[in-house]
Amino acid sequence: MTTRPLSRQLALGWGAAALAGAALVPWLGRRVDRLPACPLQAATGWPCPACGSGRALAALAHGELGVAFAWNPLAVAAFAAFALAGLAAAAGELAGRPLGEPRTLPAWARVTLPLALAADWLYLTWKLG
């Protein structure tokens, strides 16, 4: 797999966004109750793929990682991956060893991504449907 180096500004900006996102979780988590309920689920009984993300955020705000994961595993995993990758990019840049980003998705990822989305939605349908 070929990669291109991340630019310095992107790596540092990504790291800052990861830190800011993590810092905002408690603030956002306390405001989740103000969000309207999922209209798709209210109208059809079927959850949307983002269902549970707000409640996962609220659980994260209280430090309940397991509960957050149970509400929407893919959303929590994606947020963790984003934050960790951002921190790694910034740390690599500051250490003088910039990370690279793939130019294209490898074949396994092309298969895994749609499967993960489908599996997460099936789980949400079982849990919330």
Next chain:
Amino acid sequence: MNVEAPPPPPPQPAGLPWERRAEVGAVHGFTETLRRLVVEPAAALGEARRRGDLFSPLAYAVLLVLIGVLAERIWSLLIGTSLLDVLPPHLRDNAGLAFALSTVGLAVTLVVMPILVLVAMFVYGAIVHLFLMLYGGTRDSDTGYEGTVRALAWSMTSQLGQLVPFAGGLVAMVWGVVLQTMALSSLHRTTQGRALAAVLTPLVLCCVCFAVFFAGIMALVVGGLAAGSGGR
């Protein structure tokens, strides 16, 4: 995974006026960039820099979002003020307090918003970039994830849609999809079909709720108007 030596970069475009604000002035640079992205977006996006100075597009996005928030606030205020006469007296008496509280809320929003915009640009950029890679839209790109963040930042021009009363959010969303498609296509040198697919997939998957919500609101409004105008 090995980091390859980067291929020789193509010539860097001159940059949008906002990116050259040191020479053209910040106010002129901002207004001219805004005008060009509204009037001739394809040509303007072709001039946007592809690397270096990531601060400029991000600062532009923050300014546009703040304009959008203020516009939405002003419309709420104007519409709220015009409705004062029809409010019951006890509600009218509390309108001042409600206005003061909403002004405090606006002040907090103006402080938190730039941080939220920065986080949103990178988070949403990561999602869109992932789908763009999935659809093969980054094969000929020399900008990578940075290009996607830049594209989304310039596309925040669509926040001007908030100036439209009542349907501002919907206008901004549709205009945003169009601008994001053009910007991704230009900055990644990919087809507009791939760029559109990368923009629409997360919207359909994650934000289908909002689409249904908007459709429901519109149906209620249209239904209410039809009921009001018909019959009697």
